[in-house]
Amino acid sequence: MGRVVTPDYWDDACKYLSRRDRVMRKLIPQFGEARLQSRGDAFTTLARSIVGQQISVKAAQAVWDRFAALTPGPSTRISPSAVLALPVDQLRAAGLSARKVEYLRDLATHFDQGAVHVRQWAGMDDEAIIDELVAIRGIGRWTAEMFLIFHLMRPNVMPYDDVGLLKGISLNYFSGEPVSRAEAREIGDAWAPFRSVATWYIWRSLDPLPVEY
Numbered sequence: 001m002g003r004v005v006t007p008d009y010w011d012d013a014c015k016y017l018s019r020r021d022r023v024m025r026k027l028i029p030q031f032g033e034a035r036l037q038s039r040g041d042a043f044t045t046l047a048r049s050i051v052g053q054q055i056s057v058k059a060a061q062a063v064w065d066r067f068a069a070l071t072p073g074p075s076t077r078i079s080p081s082a083v084l085a086l087p088v089d090q091l092r093a094a095g096l097s098a099r100k101v102e103y104l105r106d107l108a109t110h111f112d113q114g115a116v117h118v119r120q121w122a123g124m125d126d127e128a129i130i131d132e133l134v135a136i137r138g139i140g141r142w143t144a145e146m147f148l149i150f151h152l153m154r155p156n157v158m159p160y161d162d163v164g165l166l167k168g169i170s171l172n173y174f175s176g177e178p179v180s181r182a183e184a185r186e187i188g189d190a191w192a193p194f195r196s197v198a199t200w201y202i203w204r205s206l207d208p209l210p211v212e213y
Contacts, residue, residue, distance in 0.1 A: 006035040007153045013194035017201075021190055023172045027201045031208075036200050038153050039076045042118050043111045045151040046133075047078060049143040050103050051096065057164075057207050066094035080108035103138025110136050126154055149196045158188040158195040168202035 007013075017024035039045070051067060052060035068075035070090055071082040083104055091101045110116050116136070121129055126148055133144040145159040159165055160181055169187055170179045191198035 005038045005153070007155065007197075009155050009194070010035050010197065013155060013197040017191060017194055017198055021198070024191075024198055024201060027172070027205055031201065031204050034204070036150070036153060036197070038151055041077045042116075042121075042147075042151055043080050043107070044076060044078045046107055046139065046143065046147055047083070047104055049146040049150075050100055050107065050138055052146075053100070053143065063095040067091065067096060070094060080111040083108040084112060099138070106137040107139070121152060126157060149199070154196060156193045156195045158185075158191070158199060160184060160188075162199075164203050164206055165199055168206050172202065172205060 014024075014028050018028055019025075048060075048064060051064050055063070065075070068078060070086055071078050073079065073082075088101055091104070092098065096104070111118075117132065124132075129148060129152070130141060130144040133139045133147060134141060140161075142159055142161045145157050145162075148154040148157045149159070166179050166184055169184050170176055173179075173187055174183070188195050188198075
């Protein structure tokens with residue numbers, strides 16, 4: 001089992017958001033002591049994000065469980081070399097598309113060959129990390145933002161391309177009416193500097209199961 005870490009800013013963020021936002025004031029108490037959690041393994045976090053692209057939380061979990069079962073050791077710390085050792089047909093049989101298999105193997109290659117600068121990420125700002133990550137095949141801005149939220153636990157990330165976030169803003173703030181990016185940005189401005197925390201609660205309002213990567 002990986003070491004579980006929770007953000008030290010969480011309680012302050014909840015108080016701040018509850019003061020500034022009527023929806024957050026109502027949502028936050030519904031989920032008690034639940035917190036964003038990071039298991040501290042960069043490769044596994046990015047692999048989970050790739051698996052979760054374009055599919056529901058539930059479907060992503062099912063595929064992830066089958067994928068993780070193919071590798072030795074805990075599902076919270078999958079090794080890049082173990083992924084590279086798996087035959088493509090086994091990965092496909094776990095429910096991964098051909099493209100996601102390509103992406104996972106490319107990600108594993110980057111980590112296996114030391115082409116990503118894991119140790120320097122802590123000192124880099126959000127956009128610099130996003131720039132480095134999107135240079136890897138299969139990692140777009142959304143995946144990089146998931147990484148910032150769930151692995152590095154950066155407090156102020158707002159993933160505007162996330163379907164769940166936009167749906168949650170629509171339901172919680174606009175009575176289910178479609179939401180433009182500009183409207184979502186306006187809501188997000190009120191959440192700063194804790195956009196990640198508010199986003200997490202919006203996700204929880206749609207699916208009470210905690211999102212993990």
